[in-house]
Structures are given as C-alpha cells and as structure tokens.
Amino acid sequence: MNYIQNRKIFFSISLILIAICFAAMGINYVGGRGLLNYDIEFSGGSILHLDLMTDFNVETEIMPLVIEYLGDDSAVIQLVPDTHQIMITTKTTDATMRTEFVKQVQKELNLTGNIILAEDSVSPTISTELQANAMYAIVLGSILMLIYIWVRFKDFKFGAAAVVALVHDVLIMLFVYAVFRVPINNSFIAAILTIIGYSINDTIIVFDRIRENRRVIGGSDEEVINKSISQTLTRSINTSITTLIMVALLNICGTASVREFAFPLVIGVISGTYSSIFIASPVWFEMRKIAKRMRKKATT
Incomplete structure (x- = not known):
C-alpha cells in the first residue's frame, strides 16, 4: 500500500472527525449542557x-x-x-x-x-485546579516527548511529527467525550496520558525503521516510508489487537466507573494505532518536503 500517495485521504478522515468533535461541543454548549460532560471533580x-x-x-x-x-x-x-x-x-x-x-x-x-x-x-476552586493540572500534564508530557525524540533521532521534524500525531489522538479522544458525553473526571486524565504513552511508543517503532532504512537501503522519502510502515504494520496491528481484547473486556465486564475509563481507551488504542501508521510518518514527509523547498529557495 502506498501510504504517502494516499496521505490526503488519511488526513481528511481525521479532520472530519475533529470537525465533528468541535461541532458536537458547540451544539452541547448552545443547548446549555456545557462543552463537555464535566463530572463533579471538574465542575463541582x-x-x-x-x-x-x-x-x-x-x-x-x-x-x-x-x-x-x-x-x-x-x-x-x-x-x-x-x-x-x-x-x-x-x-x-x-x-x-x-x-x-x-x-x-x-x-x-x-x-x-x-x-x-x-x-x-x-468546590469549584478544587475543580478548577484539577482542570489546570490536567492541561499541564498533557502539555508538559508532549514537550518532554518532543525533546526526547528530537535528541534521539537528531531531527526536529521527527519530534514535531510525533507531537502532531499526539495532538491528533487527544482530539480524537475529545471527540469520544463530546459525542458520547462520557463524564470528564480523573479517569479522563489517566485515559489521555495512557493513550499518549501508547501512541508515542508505536510511532517511535515506525520512526526507528524509517531511520534504519534511510541508512541501509536509501531511496526517496516516499519509498523509505512506505517500506518502513509495511515492515512494522504486522507488529503494530498485533500489539493493538491484544491490547484491545483486554480493554474491551474491561469495558464489558467492569463497573460503571471502570467503563468510563475503558471505553475511551478502546477508541484511544484504535486512534493511536491509526495515527502511528497513517498520520505521523506522512506528516514527517510533508515537513521534509517543506524543508527541502525552503532550502532550494534559499540557494537560488
């Protein structure tokens, strides 16, 4: 499969879901139900x-x-x-x-x-503090991951592409919380951070193979990315399926509070796998194209 040639289709699917997310939040807000369904830990x-x-x-x-x-x-x-x-x-x-x-x-x-x-x-004071801490945790985690990937791969574009994929996963999770009105509570923070960690691990596996194939087999960026994703695809899917089986059982057999955590995780695992395969590497490809174009302009 030519992942790079079809990247606009993958980007469009994600943008449509994200647009639905913001539309649902707007409809909820206009209807007086709030942007999201905040539990008492967040709303008081x-x-x-x-x-x-x-x-x-x-x-x-x-x-x-x-x-x-x-x-x-x-x-x-x-x-x-x-x-x-x-x-x-x-x-x-x-x-x-x-x-x-x-x-x-x-x-x-x-x-x-x-x-x-x-x-x-x-009290609302405590709930405001919880909201702030949730945002700090997500932002700080993303920044630290950006720095780690930048240092590891010696290429800022790898780190930036990984962060774009993480932002994608967070927005898809918000899509679930907005459309299905899943309560926003401490489980929300745990679910978001869990998916960020899961997704970045899968993304790094693909990036590692891209770096290795660029050095060993060479070729154009498009050829290297397509080959690298194909080589890691089975591993990514098998890992996701085994994780989904356990999380789905939690969602089916768990109590109400457990299901509030497990259901978003089911969507998050799917989203994290999708972004690692279809979003992160194509975004890196686009960044490489822009960088080459800028260097070409600078030399002429």
Missing part, C-alpha cells in the same frame, strides 16, 4: 450516601426526586450491594436543595430519623 458538586432502610426503585422513586429537587438529570445513582444504601453523585452544590431532597425521599418512602450516612462536596 456533591456526593450523598444514604441508607433508605427499605426496598425502593431507583428509576420510579429516587431519580424523579433527584431531577425535581436537585435539578440534575445527569446525576449518577449507585447501589451499595446487599444493602438499602445508595450513593448519589450530583452537580448540585446548594445545601438547601440537598436538605429538601432528603426530606422528600423520607416522605416518599415513609422513613424517619437520619438517613444521611455521609455527605461530601467538591
């Missing part, structure tokens, strides 16, 4: 741990009260196994609203006494 909110002491139905008895008295139709209600306890994660920070909600739950289920086992709040 509270967690209520209640012991209802009797049988109940979450969908017909509890969730309608959450929507009416807490004003949060995206609240997460988790059942504590083998008990009558529930954990309610809501974006509501108003203590008065929470108190009224608890009173209505007691009234609905004919409960008396204190049913609140624990009540924790996450």
Whole structure:
C-alpha cells in the first residue's frame, strides 16, 4: 500500500472527525449542557450516601426526586450491594436543595430519623485546579516527548511529527467525550496520558525503521516510508489487537466507573494505532518536503 500517495485521504478522515468533535461541543454548549460532560471533580458538586432502610426503585422513586429537587438529570445513582444504601453523585452544590431532597425521599418512602450516612462536596476552586493540572500534564508530557525524540533521532521534524500525531489522538479522544458525553473526571486524565504513552511508543517503532532504512537501503522519502510502515504494520496491528481484547473486556465486564475509563481507551488504542501508521510518518514527509523547498529557495 502506498501510504504517502494516499496521505490526503488519511488526513481528511481525521479532520472530519475533529470537525465533528468541535461541532458536537458547540451544539452541547448552545443547548446549555456545557462543552463537555464535566463530572463533579471538574465542575463541582456533591456526593450523598444514604441508607433508605427499605426496598425502593431507583428509576420510579429516587431519580424523579433527584431531577425535581436537585435539578440534575445527569446525576449518577449507585447501589451499595446487599444493602438499602445508595450513593448519589450530583452537580448540585446548594445545601438547601440537598436538605429538601432528603426530606422528600423520607416522605416518599415513609422513613424517619437520619438517613444521611455521609455527605461530601467538591468546590469549584478544587475543580478548577484539577482542570489546570490536567492541561499541564498533557502539555508538559508532549514537550518532554518532543525533546526526547528530537535528541534521539537528531531531527526536529521527527519530534514535531510525533507531537502532531499526539495532538491528533487527544482530539480524537475529545471527540469520544463530546459525542458520547462520557463524564470528564480523573479517569479522563489517566485515559489521555495512557493513550499518549501508547501512541508515542508505536510511532517511535515506525520512526526507528524509517531511520534504519534511510541508512541501509536509501531511496526517496516516499519509498523509505512506505517500506518502513509495511515492515512494522504486522507488529503494530498485533500489539493493538491484544491490547484491545483486554480493554474491551474491561469495558464489558467492569463497573460503571471502570467503563468510563475503558471505553475511551478502546477508541484511544484504535486512534493511536491509526495515527502511528497513517498520520505521523506522512506528516514527517510533508515537513521534509517543506524543508527541502525552503532550502532550494534559499540557494537560488
């Protein structure tokens, strides 16, 4: 397969997905749901741990009260196994609203006494700090990888192309979070950094083969890149398939919190493999073309 000849097709596929990502974020924002579905760790909110002491139905008895008295139709209600306890994660920070909600739950289920086992709040100040730390981690990680690849390959263009591929993977992950409204929480930071590490490892394998083939077999950049990708393709696909099997099992068999981490990883592994094969090397090829054109102009 001539990867370089078809590079515009690969670039177009990625640009379409990224455009859909920003469109989805815009639609969500205009609809009043926020650019992304921030969990309470990022937007602020509270967690209520209640012991209802009797049988109940979450969908017909509890969730309608959450929507009416807490004003949060995206609240997460988790059942504590083998008990009558529930954990309610809501974006509501108003203590008065929470108190009224608890009173209505007691009234609905004919409960008396204190049913609140624990009540924790996450302030907007803490959530702002988490958002900043997430951005710092992603930006700092990308810069350090750029420096490492630049030093290792003695060519800034390799590092720059790898960073472009990483930015591509981050945007594809944002596409998943924006379109499927996956909650943005601490798992988001872990998922993004995991995929960045996974993707850069695969990209370096391809770049290593390109560097080796340039020295051993020579030829044009297009021939070297096509041959190098073909030689590493089986390894890349086999590695991705084995990783996907385990992550997919986590997504199928895991709890809700595990699925929030595993589902983006499934997409991230696919995106990381795609960018390593179809984005990073073609971007390096384009940078080489631009550099040659600039040198030619400088000498004439």
